[in-house]
Amino acid sequence: MLMHWLEPLAGLIESGGPVLVVIAGVAMLLFSVALERWWFFRFHYCPARRSLVARWLACDEHSSWGALTLRGVWTNELIAGLRGPLPWLRLLVVICPLLGLLGTVTGMISVFDSLSVSEVNQARAMAGGVARATLPTLSGMAVSVVGLLFITRLEHIIRREQQRLHDRLARAAEDTHA
Incomplete structure (x- = not known):
């Protein structure tokens, strides 16, 4: 039963080559970090x-320079926890299209190599080989686009949370003085 489910995956890997496996690994890592960020946030x-x-509400002073500096430090520490994996996510997103290009180049090399060995001008065989060679590029670009969407959303959430936190702390300080 399990082998029946793995047959399409094996065909995809055969069509795309070993680079497609690496792209799949990067995609799993990228989506694992996305799930971890959701878990962390929640x-x-x-x-x-x-x-x-x-x-902040338990503090006696809310308007002095020291109190505002302490509030800034606390806020920055909390927001830094949200920002932590962003450089790694950006790296994974940048790597995906490059891996796809690597898969295309290696696939094209194997297509031209097989054409030189066969000594037969087979346009149909070459077209099939080119289609197989471009599968890693398509996969790398697709993973990269989804990763970019995730990074953009995460950056939006970080900016929103930073502003909300600042506003909430400022409002809490005003409410205690009023």
Whole structure:
């Protein structure tokens, strides 16, 4: 039963070559980090944000330079937790199209090599080989585009949370003085 499910995957790997396996590994890593970021935001960041607001409300002074600096440090530490994997995500997104190009070049080399050995001008065989050679490029670009969408969304969430946190702490300080 399991082998029946793996047959299309084996055919895809055979069509795309070993570079396609590497692209699939990078895609799994990229999507694992995306799932981890969702988990982090939901189960670590949100409770830490509530704790930070409670700590800020527990402070006696909210308007002095020292208090505002402390608030900035606390906020930056919390937001840095959200930003942590962004450089690695960007690296994975940049690597995907390059891996796809590598797969295309190696596939084209094998197509031209097989054509030189056969000594027969087979346009149909060459077209099939070119189609197989471009599969890694398509895969690398697709993973890269999805990764870019995720990075853009994560950066938007970080900017929004930074502004919300700043506004919430400022409003909390005003409410305690009023």
